Amino acid sequence: MTDPRILELAVSADSRLDDILALASSLYPVGFETVALGPLSIDILQITDLPAYIDRLAARSAPGEKLVLPFWAKLWPASLPLAMLAAGLSARPGRKVLEVGAGLGLCGLAAAVSGCEATITDIEPEALLFIRASILKNGLEAKARAALLDIGKDSMDEAFDVILASEALYIPSLHAPLLELLLRRMAPRPDAQVLLSCDHCREAATFFAQAQQNFRIQRTQTTCRDDSGDSQTCVLYRMTRRTDA
16 A cells, blocks of 8 residues: 555645655655756656666565556656757746656656746656655746646646646557546647657557547657667657647
């Protein structure tokens, strides 16, 4: 059972960085790493040496035991070009940004650095704890908050000018709920947009075939680097609501 303190500290506006780090350190080996986004830099709380941690987890598991891996804790390469886009968003007064399936929250944090009001969401309480730590570390508590969101059970009541999601299309059963969430949470403004990114190997043709019924979609390829420094192709999508739908 998940420790209830994790979610409490993650979503509380009064939580302190020292308390969060103490709790996170009791769960994982952790440390802040600086991510450069052009002229900007953001400190992100991460599991220290994630591959080594997973190896230790596997070594301790019993034969046949199902491993629960913290995929939310990986800074996926496709999140970097999306974060660059988010960092370049113009921060008109009250511009609201939602990041869905945020993991470590890099893209939402980048939007907050640009001056937008960012709500950074995930279904995993531990991910939200790390996100809250990064919010506090970067002094973004006035611009960003962590919030629990299950894509399949959207209970939010806000509309957003920009919705961000990186590597959110790898579970086909969530394609339809994600589309519904995007349509409900996208503000009724002509400049409202959805920005998505993924590795080109994880493109979801069926998702975009459904999405084009309600959205105009622009696709751009870019190059990013994986953990080993090798280049790979990532894809960025910009989606705007169709006026003829």
